[in-house]
Structures are given as structure tokens and as C-alpha cells.
Amino acid sequence: MLRHFVVCGPAQRKCGIVASNYEEFLKKCRKKFELKKHNKILITLDDETEVDEEYFEYLVDDTKLLISRSKTIETTDYIHQLASFLHACLDRQPQLHSKVMGCLQEPVTSRQAVTLLELIAKATQASTPLMSREEDVEWFKGLDTKFKTKEAVMRNSAFTRMYSYLDHAKRELLPDKMLGDSPQSKAILFFKEKLVKSKYNASYFDRSALSDEERLCGPEGLFGCEGPFDQHKCSGIHFINPYASREARIVFSTWNFDHVIEKSRTIIPELKAALSGPRPSSVNLHYFYDLLFLHKNSLTAAKNTNGNLKLVHIACHVKKQHQCECEPEKIFLDRHDDVDGLCAQYDPGPRGRGLKRPQPLPDASYYTRSKRMQGSTDCCVGNGSNV
Ligand SMILES: [Zn+2]
Ligand SMILES: [Zn+2]
Incomplete structure (x- = not known):
């Protein structure tokens, strides 16, 4: 029976092929895509199901088929x-x-x-494998002499980015730089301690870090773009190895950590509101730490953390509003009705400045309170690092 197939061949070339049987189909494909006789052809459906001679007979008109040489190149x-x-x-x-x-x-x-x-x-x-200043003088041009290895430079680059997020939070939460024991300064201190413990996630850019969880690149230093915030992967060919050349190192500074839930538009205003609300000591700082500083990947997800950072090429860095909200049920550690040890007639006092009226307990509209617009693009703020 004569059937028509939509065929996608090597190099994404597309065409229509009409054939009545498997043999004829193969022959036409060979001709069309200039595949030699000794190249075995692999036919698959869209979902990678392999199509053999028997299966072929069941295919309906206009089925889409993918053709490749069976020894496909990785x-x-x-x-x-x-x-x-x-x-x-x-x-x-x-x-x-x-x-x-x-x-x-x-x-x-x-x-x-x-x-x-x-x-x-x-x-x-x-x-690429060269590590030290002596081995690759060119790569280190323009960098502080305190850096002895490429790895040290790259660790510093990741550190600088993390530090800038902390600094941003600090500027927002403590505009008058007042420390002391306000919930805001406790939050900043909490983030700082956690960052110190994780060495400011400097290993994210360190190819010599041991596990895949610690570094975002391969052991040779190659990074791949993780795609726009709302997509699972990058549809472009965005790769970079900042260890390979000075040029690449400089270009890498245009790669951003994109906060999926946006830092300036969402996370920080939400954190601010929660901390100046009636239950500041129940604010789930672990959650906010994850949103601000933790990479989003399957490993962190498996551990039940809330990684929120994606490393993206500039073309995959979406500047429009992400429209991603914090998860309301995660903002506080418990859904306890206590107002931080005080009873319901809690008077907001000076700490409760952000609160318009003494509360009925926070309700859903509180949690999802809309974000404050900052007008600025998010992740470009403070990503600046020359490395
Ligand atoms: Zn990309
Ligand atoms: Zn962004």
C-alpha cells in the first residue's frame, strides 16, 4: 500500500517520501539523504521508538519518521x-x-x-587542562596576582555572585544598616552563616570540585546553559568553557544566574513582608536561603530543597516578569496560629511597620500579596563580576 511519510533526516533536513514498503522506503531515504549503502539506517518515531520492517507495515499515512545512520554520533x-x-x-x-x-x-x-x-x-x-598562572600566562592577564590557579579565579567568580545576592538582601532588609537583634538582621546573619558553611557555593564554578552536585560544569570546565526560567532546557547551543581561554573567561561574566522566582521582584519583597509581619520568628529562612542562593537541579530537588538558580546564557536570560510566586505554604515554618508568643491582640509596634492593621491572622491574601514592582530587571542587579 502506497503511503506518504514526513521524514526528518540527518542535519534536520525534512522531506516527504512516498513508499509502499520498507525496502522501497529505505532506498528512497538513501537517495534523498545521500546515505551510502554501507551505512545502516535507523528509523524511529518522534518518541524514539525504533521502526523495523514489521512495525513499518502498521504505520499510517503521514507518519513522521526520523532517519539517522545507525551508528549515530553522540x-x-x-x-x-x-x-x-x-x-x-x-x-x-x-x-x-x-x-x-x-x-x-x-x-x-x-x-x-x-x-x-x-x-x-x-x-x-x-x-584547557592547564591550571596555574605559570602554565597559561595569557589566561590570567588582567587578574589580581593573588589568584594562582584558574580554579581559584572561578571560585572567586561564584563567590562574588553569591555575595552580591546577600548584599542585595542586606540593603533591602536593613536599609539603615542597623544590626542588633531585629528579625531582619537575624535573617541576614542566618544567610551569612549558611553561606559560610557552604563556602559561598564557590564550588559551583570550580571544575575541580568532586561531585556533580558541587559544580555546575564538567570536570574539564565546560558549562552548558540551563535554558530560560520557564523551560526545562536550553534550545540553543549555549556552551562555554571559561577555563579554556581568556576570551571565554571574559564572556562567561555575561552568563547569569537567573532566579526562577525573581530576586528583586518577588523573593526579597516577600521576605521583607514576612519578617515585618506578626510572626517574624516563624519565617522559614531555609526556604528563602534556597531561593536566593541555591542552584536548581534534580539533585537539590530530590533532597527536598528549593533550589532556584539557573545558569543561563544571555540569550536565554528572560528579562520580562517571570510571574513565579513564592510557595505560600513554605514562607512560614509552621502554620501555627501563634503570633510569636504574643496573643492575637498583638500590637505591631515599631517592628510591624509594614503591617497596615493589627491583624486578624495572616490569611491567604497575605501570603500571596502581590509583588512590588521594582521596574528593574532582576538578575542583572549585582551579578557584576569581571570573571
Ligand atoms: Zn541557552
Ligand atoms: Zn531574570
Whole structure:
């Protein structure tokens, strides 16, 4: 029976193919996509189900099929190698750079491209693993001499970002820099202690950190964009290895930690409101710590924490309002009706400035109180770091 298929071949090329049986279909695919006879072809459905001769007979008209050579090249690996290399060669091997770009115009499965990339992978390995100032003078140009290794520089970069979030919270919660034992200063102190314990999450950028949980890059230092705040992954090819070249190190400073629940628009106003409400000592500071400082990934999620930071390439950094709220039931440690040891006739007093009226207990509208607009874009605030 003659059927029509929508076929997506190597290099994302699409076409329609009409065939009455499996053999004919393969033959037409070979011709269309210029696949040689010795290349075994793999046919799959959209969801990666493999289609064999038997299955093929059951396919209906207009089924979408994906065609690849059955020894598929590991795409991620491929891109990793390439990305590392491109960054490494930007300021070092300009001729090679243009050759690669030329090669990339070829279908991704072309043999020359593969060979070249293999060569490149070897070439990159020459500069990326270098660690110290003595080994890679160029990389350290312009940096404080106190940094002896690339890892130290990158740890400092992560530290600086975390520190700026803490500083931001501090400026908002304690505008008059008053310390003392107000709930606000207790909160800041809590964050600070927790940050000290986690070494300000400096390991996020440290390729020598031991576990995947500590670092966001591969052991060779390659970072991948984690995609816009509202998507599971990046749809672009956003990779960078700041360890590979000075150029890449500088470009990496434009990569942002994006707070999924926004820092200025949502987290800090919410925290402020909770702390100046009737139950400041029940505020779930662990939750707010996670929102401000913790990376969002499957590991942190599995541990029941509330990681909220995504590392993103500038193109995946959405500047519009995220419309993500804090989870109301997590803002306070318990849903206890006590008002911090005081009875319901609690007088807000000087600490309760933010509160309009002495309360009936906080209700749902309190928790979801709308965010204060700050007009500014969020994560660009204080991400500034030259590394
Ligand atoms: Zn991206
Ligand atoms: Zn953002």
C-alpha cells in the first residue's frame, strides 16, 4: 500500500517520501539523504521508538519518521568538544577557527567534519587542562596576582555572585544598616552563616570540585546553559568553557544566574513582608536561603530543597516578569496560629511597620500579596563580576 511519510533526516533536513514498503522506503531515504549503502539506517518515531520492517507495515499515512545512520554520533559530546575548542581558538588560532566555521556549513554528519572535530578535540585538550598562572600566562592577564590557579579565579567568580545576592538582601532588609537583634538582621546573619558553611557555593564554578552536585560544569570546565526560567532546557547551543581561554573567561561574566522566582521582584519583597509581619520568628529562612542562593537541579530537588538558580546564557536570560510566586505554604515554618508568643491582640509596634492593621491572622491574601514592582530587571542587579 502506497503511503506518504514526513521524514526528518540527518542535519534536520525534512522531506516527504512516498513508499509502499520498507525496502522501497529505505532506498528512497538513501537517495534523498545521500546515505551510502554501507551505512545502516535507523528509523524511529518522534518518541524514539525504533521502526523495523514489521512495525513499518502498521504505520499510517503521514507518519513522521526520523532517519539517522545507525551508528549515530553522540551529539552532546560533539557539541562539547566543539564549544570548548571554539572558545579556545577565538584568540589563539584564528585560521583554524575560520576553517572550522567553514566545516560547520557542511551537514553535521559529513566525514570531514567528524575528522576535523576529532583533531580539534585533541588540540583543545592542550590548553584547557592547564591550571596555574605559570602554565597559561595569557589566561590570567588582567587578574589580581593573588589568584594562582584558574580554579581559584572561578571560585572567586561564584563567590562574588553569591555575595552580591546577600548584599542585595542586606540593603533591602536593613536599609539603615542597623544590626542588633531585629528579625531582619537575624535573617541576614542566618544567610551569612549558611553561606559560610557552604563556602559561598564557590564550588559551583570550580571544575575541580568532586561531585556533580558541587559544580555546575564538567570536570574539564565546560558549562552548558540551563535554558530560560520557564523551560526545562536550553534550545540553543549555549556552551562555554571559561577555563579554556581568556576570551571565554571574559564572556562567561555575561552568563547569569537567573532566579526562577525573581530576586528583586518577588523573593526579597516577600521576605521583607514576612519578617515585618506578626510572626517574624516563624519565617522559614531555609526556604528563602534556597531561593536566593541555591542552584536548581534534580539533585537539590530530590533532597527536598528549593533550589532556584539557573545558569543561563544571555540569550536565554528572560528579562520580562517571570510571574513565579513564592510557595505560600513554605514562607512560614509552621502554620501555627501563634503570633510569636504574643496573643492575637498583638500590637505591631515599631517592628510591624509594614503591617497596615493589627491583624486578624495572616490569611491567604497575605501570603500571596502581590509583588512590588521594582521596574528593574532582576538578575542583572549585582551579578557584576569581571570573571
Ligand atoms: Zn541557552
Ligand atoms: Zn531574570
